[in-house]
Amino acid sequence: MELFPIAHIHTPFPEKFGVPRQSGIAPALRAKIVFLPPYGEAQAFRGIEGFSHLWLIWGFSKIPQGKWSPTVRPPRLGGNQRVGVFASRSPFRPNPLGLSSVTLEGLEETSQGTVLVVGGADLVDGTPIYDIKPYLPQADSHPQAAAGFAGQVPWQELEVDFPAPLLAKVPEAAREALLAVLAADPRPPYHKDSRRVYGMGFQGMEIKFCVTAGVLQVRAVEGQEE
């Protein structure tokens, strides 16, 4: 089957670095889904405003297709234990499809068609979207589901030290989302070097930080390098 992008999503993340590990980790994150013609016509969204959550099926577009492995090392296990690819959400899968639930925050009618505003997306800017479905709690919600290894290891949140003069450089509407992204620890799991300065692209800015003993300290907020 050949899939065609129906839309692209616009998120604050120019690169994979910093993108939350799962949807919903930073609910204040806003993203816009812009449709390709003819998929953006208003009637294709009739009734969608009654749903609070949507499914996105999307492509891990930065992963070369065919580059999959039967086992992967999930970040949640510290990056040094292997599990089967079908027991993981790893992007290195036979068909590199991603699945994310997001909140529906609004619809905008533009000259290019409908734009969906969504919350909590864990996608890189520009990711192609192949399908959008309404979330049906009676079929999709299983709060008691057993989550295997992912349920056994709590994710270690970081304390965020974001000096006020630096935070002032971040547009106010983006602060809550940025703080949540940083608290979720954007570092790859095998990077635990406290001297290292990381740079994370976020909404046209470059956020520079170090992590020492569970505290993420922001060192600089710069205009993003092109």
Place this chain on the structure above:
Amino acid sequence: MELFPIAHIHTPFPEKFGVPRQSGIAPALRAKIVFLPPYGEAQAFRGIEGFSHLWLIWGFSKIPQGKWSPTVRPPRLGGNQRVGVFASRSPFRPNPLGLSSVTLEGLEETSQGTVLVVGGADLVDGTPIYDIKPYLPQADSHPQAAAGFAGQVPWQELEVDFPAPLLAKVPEAAREALLAVLAADPRPPYHKDSRRVYGMGFQGMEIKFCVTAGVLQVRAVEGQEE
């Protein structure tokens, strides 16, 4: 992006008629997912047994691709009200992908590789599977999600009158699932003719029934026509 089937699912339904409208409606339904080489190798499933639920991303293989419409008439609205395709789970979508959560009931190691036994699937026999992911309740479960039109109209369950001599023709292990499928009303929503005799293929049998005033009466259980 081109998708390749990684597996096919084997379910009791040779045709779309009778397939539950959503996953989980008949939890006793069992299906087997048989993988194509090389995807069935045991290590690709390492750790999967710790998850109680899985996602299947699959293809509406009976729907010609490209046959989509901006609006659709969902069965839940009686088949006579239109909503946008992105506000529905209709198969007539730009990329005809299906999404279903199923329960993981077991793994079998066979000479052809791993076979997954799953419960509650709403798929036609032979449907191609493109991806299998673990269900992560912390990211995927939203019990309070608003379900739009799908939350406003309760589905009308049927009372099932399955005479004992006919039920005796159904293998015991399949009875619970079959009764649940019939109670969920397998008829298309625009068929409300009480004189009509329907025939539903189920696990090599043909189940014949009528529906009058909320009661589904089984008339015959026959060997399936080839």
